[in-house]
Amino acid sequence: MMHAMRTTTRLTAAARLALTLGLSLPATLLAQGADQEDVWFRGGPEAARHALIITGAAASDDIRARFSQWSNSLHDVLARDYGYSADTITLLLDDGTTAGANPRVDGSSRREDIESAVNRLQQTLQAADQLTVFMIGHGSSTDAAAKFNIVGPDITGAEFATLLAAFRQQDLVVINTTSGSFEFSAALAAPGRVILSATRTRAERYDPMFARYLIEALDARAGDRDKNGRVSVLEAWTFASQSVQGWYSEQGRLPTERSVIDDNGDGNFSLEPSASAGDGSLAEIAYFDNHSAGPQKSSPEARTLLAEMQELERAVFLLRGQKANYLEEDYWTRMETLLIDLARKTGRYNELP
């Protein structure tokens, strides 16, 4: 398997998307913003995807049951809908006592088990492979340190960042769903990483609902907002974040959690990430699964049409990214022209052998 080495070329969000879709980019576009940032999350179908789920110690039996249920569901959803297998999912659950009875569980959330799992993954993962770390449980944050409450001595954000430093050649997503998760997550921020935190301040210390809705977003690809059959990290975050706010609203309670994203490595997390904002462009192209190409059409016209469709799709993304620079009417006229063309070509493409 060939794995691309990291380059030092920065691409616009649209260009990254185009790469993800397997589209060719004009040289002028590639030249925009060169030498500013590495290219991440562009692994093709050959890149492997691994998940590390760490579920920490629970404060009570009720909470333990909830954490356990979330962890198992997440494991199952990843395996069922995203092409993961027992080999590519590592679940470290609480004190690991259910390891025998629950075939999903690979160990405990003790520090030594975490370190051992990370070492194992470091040995396994190739450059450009993707590792997604899910953290479920309680967290805490003081002036001294931000911690993830695991079995045994807690692990701090700085310590966890040291562990993850090994994955320089891989695409890394960390989804920290714990209470008081913000400062722990901030310690993990680095260029090329997508970091999600269920909370945005130290004060948000109550157990968040974020994990529940993140799993709902993944389950049956409910979070697939753009209907491309895949769920990006940004889409999952959007689904979960909106659902969490809806839950608090329905309960008539003031929200005690606001989830945030950092994916430009500056540690300044965004409440409203988008591909055109400071954070969001990597999360938009970071998918939980691999892109699988559909059945290939045999006719030459089909191949030509496919290329044109891909070009049109790319043009839509580019236009969307420039929305603020157009008068509204002009924007929609241009958008409609592209979309009508794309729809007609898609229709024709579907008819071809």
Place this chain on the structure above:
Amino acid sequence: MNSPERSALRFALRPLSLCLLLQASLLAQPASAQEPIVQMPPALERAQELLQSGSYLAAIELFQRVDSVDEEAGLLGLSKALALTGEYERAIETLEDAISDYAASARLATQLAELKRATGQSSEALQILDEIVTGNTTPPVRALVQYGSLLQYNGRRDEARVQLEAAIGRYDAGMVFDAEEIAMVAQASWLLDRFHDANSLFSEAVRLDPQNLEAQVLWGDLFMEKFNVVDAEQSYNAALEINRRYTPALVGQAKISGGERSLAFALDVNPNDVAALETMATLLVMNDRAEEAVEYVERALEVNPESLKSLSILAAQAALHERFDEYAELEARVNAFSPGNARFYGDLADAFGNAYRFTEAVGFARQAVAADPNYWQGHTLLGTNLIRLGEEEEGRVALELAFDNDPFNVMTSNMLKVFDTLEEYATLRTEHFEVRMSQRDARVLWPYMAPLLEESWTTLTAKYGFEPEAPVLVEVFERTDDFAVRSVGLPDIGPLVGICFGKVVTLISPQTLDANWQEILWHELVHVFTLQMTNNRMPRWLSEGISVWEEREARPEWGRRHGMELVRAAQQNKLLPVGNLNAGFTGADSNEDLGFAYFQSYLVVDYIAQEHGFDKLIELVKQYALIKEESAMFETVFAMSIDDFDAGFRAWVDRRVQEINVYVHTEDAADEGEAHGHGQRENSSAVMAELYNNASLKQHMRQRVQDQPRDFQAHLQLGIVLFKEEAFDEAKVHLQTAHDILPDYSGYPSPSLVLSQIFEREGNQPARLEQLRIMLQNQQHDDDSTVLMATAALESGDLEGARYYMDRAVAITPYRLDVHRIGAEIARRQNDPQMAVRELEVLVDLDVNDPVEARTDLAEAYLANGQAPEARRNILNALEIAPSYQRAQQVLLQAVDATQ
């Protein structure tokens, strides 16, 4: 003097104070019994301590013993103490006896002038102050301020300004040192509308001497004038902590709490306290006890025939009852001592506003600001009442003028903040209504509100033979505070959820409401008719009674079913005479009392409609447009005295109680309702049985049903306990019995609800649904059950039933995603593209997690409904997010074809 210095001094004086106490007690001994061993302490200090702490009679005794060295201070203290106990004449005599030259005895003479003013002798007071000020090169600051204040009251504003500026100039020159004088300078600033300076100076005065009661209370009064009750209360409490018998602070506290206790105490201390008497009168007027109020006003006028407040209360009563000669006489009386007093007209505007007579209120507010364009509260009153008439533009101008000149007035700034909120709101219209609501409500709520508004118009105009002035303005607020401020100017409005001002209706959005918004809207719209039919002269009881009665007329599941409460009220003889039904509202001590006031008013209306006919009800309403006694109105309409009418009503209630035939145990509490009678009523005893069922409760309830077979509550609770124990068969018997006793019971939990839960546990879905159907005939607030019924109806192909329950759910909450999904599905199956569009438009707003699907569905519905341009716009929104979504691409191409 800085604080540490003051603390040190207070510490040093403490032993001396103890010493004074001891000596004072010696003073109380008969002189012949014991000669003083040591030198007598100065009686003055002890007397002042007693005055400060509220021992006025003891202080009076001691002040009289003050020796000649301290004569002036003793006389001042004595006259103050006498005044604080209401002995104004004695206080005046004491001072007059001591003064031979007003200018030479400036401090005593100032005090005398203040007492003269307080007893309605303002001309003499003015003369005294004039002599003090002209006869001294540096008259006391207090004299300057009192003179300025009185000149202003007299309408001599320019002359007043000179005196007040002089007092302020003395402070600016660094010649004012003590707290009392600084408080006077603060008052001068206040009188000149320099509210910020006044606040700072009062703050300085109480910092300098926290024991200065006058400064504390004046500061509180400034806050009260600005409707800043929190800070006002703090000031009054600070004064009362020092002297709990200080009547000006007690009066201030009563103005905040609206309670009579502080006032009764104040009048115990000083039966002639004019402010206490006037405040009591104001409270009584607000509680519809105007006759009693007049007695207090007359007492106040005996003490001070020039009391502006007292005369304005009387004038308001005269004007409200159209006794125009009497009003003119009172106005002339005020003009004699305070010509063109803007506050007089402001008080009248306020009184008319409180009586819902907004047109007249605006008239008086205009008179007030014409009399004194700098009377900023007058502009606020003008703005507030214009808004209640729907004249928002002019109202806002008046409020902005008031705010620009008096930004400390909390009511003004609150009202303007609501305008800021309204600027973000959408304005929507139907033929007869103009509606403001949040953008979200405009998308989600409006599609269901618009037809209901016009339905109410059609129904009620036909029924009452009256067409109100249109458009009626309806404002729906998302924030309760905005609703409260828009309605009454201040954020605390209690349990109210909707208010009608005649031409304007304010409501709380269903987003922040746990009640049936449609019922509330209908209720308020009925008020539009009854208020406008009577030029807003409708008494509250009848207006509420008709609105509640019309709820049930509009939809069978709406309205109030208080059978148990009626039986309980009859048992406890709580029913009020028909002639005194308003007392049920004004005298309500709890939400329960208020809820019953609504219910009894409804019963009277129901009685009229059933026993005398609906036409008689309309005749009665029309009577209230006339100025006449209520008893005469009943005489005209029913050809009987109001007492005979009341007797007929009571006989009808007795029959109704017998028909209900339920046993109400004294140990059971009444159901508790929310949202001012429009919310779900909770049966707390039954809820407790659900949560904490146990053997003793079961045994007790078994005994109760054995003793009284028609004990509804016992059957219900027993049924719940047995259900929890899974003794389903026995539970069903008791729950069915409870239902048979009170089939229209609408509280939570009801027998039908618990029965449905039993059938659910037994897996008997048809029986479960049947019980929910029965429950929903009377229970209008259970949205989960309505959604469940709608879903079940949809599954069984009963589209009519599904639509009925879907509409019921929308009436409780239009924000549930599943409700509109059901709606969209009904529309699809019924091939109703218009309904589909309505439901899918709402879904687009609510379904934040799948906007592409929602927009694609909506675009398809638009196409089916012949709205191709809308389809095209929406599908572009979907494809912008998901350009390769093929279903959406197909819809786009269809939309393009349809628009070409």
